[in-house]
Amino acid sequence: MERVAIIGASMTQFGQREGEWIQNLLAEAGIECLEDAGVAVDDVEHLYVSNMASGEFEGQTGVPNALAHDLDAMPAYTQRVDQTSSSGGAGIYAAWQSVASGASDMTLLVGGEKMTHKTTGEATDVIASLTHPAEYKHGVTLPSFAGLTARHYLERFDAPRESLGKVAVKNHENGVDNPHAQFQKEVDLETILESPIVADPLRLYDFCPITDGSAALMLCPESVAEEYADEYAVISGIDGATDTHVVHEREDPTVMGGVVESGRGAYEMSDTEPEDIDVAELHDMFTILEFLQMEGLGFAEQGEAWQLVEEGYTERDGELPINTSGGLKSKGHPLGASGVAQGVEIYEQLVGEAGPRQVDADVGLCCNVGGFGNCVITTIMEAAQ
Amino acid sequence: MERVAIIGASMTQFGQREGEWIQNLLAEAGIECLEDAGVAVDDVEHLYVSNMASGEFEGQTGVPNALAHDLDAMPAYTQRVDQTSSSGGAGIYAAWQSVASGASDMTLLVGGEKMTHKTTGEATDVIASLTHPAEYKHGVTLPSFAGLTARHYLERFDAPRESLGKVAVKNHENGVDNPHAQFQKEVDLETILESPIVADPLRLYDFCPITDGSAALMLCPESVAEEYADEYAVISGIDGATDTHVVHEREDPTVMGGVVESGRGAYEMSDTEPEDIDVAELHDMFTILEFLQMEGLGFAEQGEAWQLVEEGYTERDGELPINTSGGLKSKGHPLGASGVAQGVEIYEQLVGEAGPRQVDADVGLCCNVGGFGNCVITTIMEAAQ
Incomplete structure (x- = not known):
């Protein structure tokens, strides 16, 4: 089986991102990752969002659909991956599976959370759940x-x-x-x-600490990676x-x-x-x-x-x-x-x-x-x- | 590439399930699907849970980990799949990818939601998000x-x-x-x-209507399916x-x-x-x-x-x-x-x-x-x- 490669990466400033919300943070990392990988958004086939609790933290669900819209990535398939505090690692696994299964030749993974607008007690309650x-x-x-x-x-x-x-x-x-x-x-x-x-x-x-921020990776089959990058990583x-x-x-x-x-x-x-x-x-x-x-x-x-x-x-x-x-x-x-x-x-x-x-x-x-x-x-x- | 088969299925009673909660409903469908497929829980390698909003509806997150525990499926890998009202279909896609990529030779998918304990207004607010x-x-x-x-x-x-x-x-x-x-x-x-x-x-x-309930499917490579069932379906x-x-x-x-x-x-x-x-x-x-x-x-x-x-x-x-x-x-x-x-x-x-x-x-x-x-x-x- 062909190996799965990573050809681009990005992360936003982590910290207290006042005035931002989850949808912005995801888009910020997503856009930067597309640029870093040199991939046109039309070539993205699957788009995974690692996020534990946008509903609980911000009253907004469906954030993968919002991100597909903000990146103008339609009709790319999109889905949210939640595995609590390991949602990001689970996202890497989901993105790996999407490429390794042949379902996608270009998968963008964006993970993010917006938390600091909540009090420490409120955030702890969500995490404790x-x-x-x-x-x-x-x-x-x-x-x-x-x-x-x-x-x-x-x-x-x-x-x-x-x-x-x-x-x-x-x-x-x-x-x-x-x-x-x-x-x-x-x-x-x-x-x-x-x-x-x-x-x-x-x-x-x-x-x-409790933090706001987002990060992204671009995954594809190794044969595709060679078209985009001289140096890349494989999973x-x-x-x-x-x-x-x-x-x-x-x-x-x-x-x-x-x-x-x-x-x-x-x-x-x-x-x-x-x-x-x-x-x-x-x-x-x-x-x-x-x-x-x-x-x-x-x-x-x-x-x-x-x-x-x-x-x-x-x-x-x-x-x-x-x-x-x-x-x-x-x-x-x-x-x-x-x-x-x-x-x-x-x-x-x-x-x-x-x-x-x-x-x-x-x-x-x-x-x-x-x-x-x-x-x-x-x-x-x-x-x- | 080998085809992905379905060798078992189950669903709980759908409706108003008073006294139940999301963790019970998932376990009920999961146990029944294991029995229907004739698969021992130790053979389950990946366990996906399709669920939109257990955190918003019941204040409980991490339900895939709870389900792995309740089914005694450890160390099976588990993850929540959310794609709003199409979380179940997204779960079928995730489970298909887990088998087609070679990551799992036996994947149990359980989808569920507990909603009717909320008022119609409260449930509508969650859905509208x-x-x-x-x-x-x-x-x-x-x-x-x-x-x-x-x-x-x-x-x-x-x-x-x-x-x-x-x-x-x-x-x-x-x-x-x-x-x-x-x-x-x-x-x-x-x-x-x-x-x-x-x-x-x-x-x-x-x-x-607004409904409580859960449903499950068991997926595996077709070569494995032949060991378990005379009749099965392929995706x-x-x-x-x-x-x-x-x-x-x-x-x-x-x-x-x-x-x-x-x-x-x-x-x-x-x-x-x-x-x-x-x-x-x-x-x-x-x-x-x-x-x-x-x-x-x-x-x-x-x-x-x-x-x-x-x-x-x-x-x-x-x-x-x-x-x-x-x-x-x-x-x-x-x-x-x-x-x-x-x-x-x-x-x-x-x-x-x-x-x-x-x-x-x-x-x-x-x-x-x-x-x-x-x-x-x-x-x-x-x-x-």
């Missing part, structure tokens, strides 16, 4: 799961609290060089460790997997089953191993999740990811740079956009367009986590020319 | 588009008002024999023509297409561009023509839409569908039976379920499981309309053994 009602009604929201898991991890593996903070320090350092990031500023360890407690032992700076492996929706039913709270299973599938499909990965974007919605994904994906043994972070192994000049984009922590986390933006960063690293964030990479990986690992999509990309 | 804000803010909702279009059609093509009523009479007659239909009762033409005006010239009985053609999201920008209000384009794609892919279709499920959310789809799909010339209805051509014993299930009009319209339920009816007709509704059919078609034709998915299935 993705957890199981049996847990939600007891107040066990995603941040509280993160706190419980972090405490368990630190005690069980004798890891210092500082190691979690160093994830945030690193990702903020990377974000300084990302002009689209919500926070383009460094944060020192002391500030993190003295920030207000949210879910003990995690503090404010262990959490990603060599992709898979998605669920874990229990009731989080407390999991046997080991430090093992994210969806990460392990989707990673296994993506490695197998691409015929790669963890050692082959040169750069990775992980879903650092909470600092503890970066440890769990590093371990679930085989970058570290169970209970040892914190040591690699302490050693600088995952810094931009380290052995395996993780979250060169700044991650969700610094770049921001507009739900439906985040997984797409992970793909944008890996694509740009592979084709040498990452500017001051550039690392030496032929193979990259993104891991996009829905809920607290309730569904996870792992994508492996390789440079091609 | 799928139209373009530029039109919605002027009060031009879907029923008003239907009224405007119906008036234009009747005057321009010199069609009698009664012909629209006869669509409802026919579909109610068919629904009597569908044990899952919301209304299993006949309605006579006089009752329809004297029912309250909703959007002149359309009256209450020209509109489908021989499928395509989706958009039209303008701002409805008043369309050149001819009686031509549904999305129907025409998606139908063209599906006919081409399956190497069939309108004359080859033996049975069809059309999206009769409003009676006028059945005329427009008949014409857009080539079953009638423009402005002549009403004559075929008058002649009995589309009745169960006619040349081309349309909406043998009862259609949305009598069966009900739980948004995310409706397109899947169309597929269930065509599958059952092709494998000879339609009971008292059975017609003689080797090739069937479903047309699922999102919004007022803003996006349309057309699927052609054929009997196989």
Whole structure:
């Protein structure tokens, strides 16, 4: 079967986008991606929109149809992909399927979310609706799961609290060089460790912010890609997997089953191993999740990811740079956009367009986590020319 | 490329399902479909949920993860497919792509919606959010588009008002024999023509009801289907297409561009023509839409569908039976379920499981309309053994 290529990428400014709304943000990234790929809109056959909750956040549904209209992409087929906070990764998988199945020879994927016009409480209510009602009604929201898991991890593996903070320090350092990031500023360890407690032992700076923004990717068969670009990326492996929706039913709270299973599938499909990965974007919605994904994906043994972070192994000049984009922590986390933006960063690293964030990479990986690992999509990309 | 087969189908009772909620309804159809197909849940690789608005209707998102959990389908990959009122048809397309791309060898699609616990006004507000804000803010909702279009059609093509009523009479007659239909009762033409005006010239009985319910289909490669079933159906053609999201920008209000384009794609892919279709499920959310789809799909010339209805051509014993299930009009319209339920009816007709509704059919078609034709998915299935 022919491989699926990525030939263009874009992302809007992430952050507080006052005066904008979801329809604008999607169009902004979509137009820029068409330009970046050099593709005429009439050649787009399928158009996917990764978005979790435009209805809940803005009272507008049908946003894929609105986007097709705004881009003048009719009669391109369009659909919304929702997989909660991993809607973007699910969008990459849907777009991959549309091309790999032969249904489309040119698929534009745009992910976006508009959130900051809501109060933090209102936004948290929408996000919490993705957890199981049996847990939600007891107040066990995603941040509280993160706190419980972090405490368990630190005690069980004798890891210092500082190691979690160093994830945030690193990702903020990377974000300084990302002009689209919500926070383009460094944060020192002391500030993190003295920030207000949210879910003990995690503090404010262990959490990603609430964000507006949009990101896009253009996918096509490799034979078509060659007509458009000298350098492009291919998706060599992709898979998605669920874990229990009731989080407390999991046997080991430090093992994210969806990460392990989707990673296994993506490695197998691409015929790669963890050692082959040169750069990775992980879903650092909470600092503890970066440890769990590093371990679930085989970058570290169970209970040892914190040591690699302490050693600088995952810094931009380290052995395996993780979250060169700044991650969700610094770049921001507009739900439906985040997984797409992970793909944008890996694509740009592979084709040498990452500017001051550039690392030496032929193979990259993104891991996009829905809920607290309730569904996870792992994508492996390789440079091609 | 190997064809994609359907080897099982189910639908719950449609109607007012008091005491149920979306998660239950999805599980009910999912379990029944696994049984109907004779597939063990561990063999399900992808699980798609067609649902427009569980967040808006019930404050619960992440329902695909909840369903994977309830069916014990982990680590099957799962995702929500939303294409407004055509979410079900979009789900068939997504499930088809998952199998045709080689990503999954066994895909369960479940579509559902829980709506009747809301007042009609509240439900209408959610549905209206799928139209373009530029039109919605002027009060031009879907029923008003239907009224405007119906008036234009009747005057321009010199069609009698009664012909629209006869669509409802026919579909109610068919629904009597569908044990899952919301209304299993006949309605006579006089009752329809004297029912309250909703959007002149359309009256209450020209509109489908608000409904709770769920429906499911099991898809796999044809080589796998042969292991499970002696008789099955294959999806021989499928395509989706958009039209303008701002409805008043369309050149001819009686031509549904999305129907025409998606139908063209599906006919081409399956190497069939309108004359080859033996049975069809059309999206009769409003009676006028059945005329427009008949014409857009080539079953009638423009402005002549009403004559075929008058002649009995589309009745169960006619040349081309349309909406043998009862259609949305009598069966009900739980948004995310409706397109899947169309597929269930065509599958059952092709494998000879339609009971008292059975017609003689080797090739069937479903047309699922999102919004007022803003996006349309057309699927052609054929009997196989």
